[in-house]
C-alpha cells in the first residue's frame with residue numbers, strides 16, 4: 230500500500246535528479262543540432278511524459294511548437310500493458326507537413342508507441358521520430374524505431390519524474406524502483 234511518505238515507498242534510486250537533468254540537457258543539444266534550421270513540433274504523450282517534455286523543450290534551442298496527446302492502455306493488471314490503446318485527448322492542431330518528435334517517458338512493451346506512430350504517421354507529418362526518456366527493452370513485444378533514448382533501464386517497476394503507480398509518485402524529481410510491498414499488499 231502507498232504510504233504518505235513517497236520516499237519511503239522507493240527502494241533503489243535508479244536515476245538521480247542530477248543524472249536526469251544532465252541527460253535531458255544532452256538530448257536537447259543533440260535534437261537542436263539534428264533539426265537545425267527546421268521548426269519542430271513536440272508531441273507529448275500524457276500524463277507520464279509531462280516533466281520530461283517540460284524539461285526537454287527548454288533544453289532545445291530551436292523554435293518549437295508543442296501539442297499534447299493523452300492515451301491509455303486498456304489494462305487488467307495495473308502494471309501491465311494490454312496492447313489496446315484508447316485516445317483520451319487528441320492533438321489540438323494539424324501536424325501535416327511538420328517535423329514531429331514524439332516525447333515519451335518510457336517504452337515498455339512498445340504497444341503504445343506502435344499505435345501512436347501509425348496514428349500520427351497517418352496525419353502526414355514531414356517526419357516523425359521518437360524520443361523517450363526511458364527504454365525497458367527486456368519487455369518489448371513490438372519493435373519500435375527509437376531515435377533518442379535518455380536511459381536504458383532493467384526490467385524493474387519504476388516510478389517518479391512522471392511515472393506513476395496508481396497515479397501517484399509522478400512528482401518525484403528522480404526515478405526509483407517501487408518497493409514490491411507497495412503494490413503487492415492489501416490487493
Ligand code: PRP
Nearest residue numbers: 275276277302310336337338339340341
Ligand atoms: C505508460 C507510458 C507509455 C506506456 C508505455 O503510459 O507513459 O505511454 O505506458 O508502455 P508500453 O510500451 O508497454 O505501451 P500509461 O498508459 O501508464 O499512462 P500515463 O502516461 O498517463 O501514466
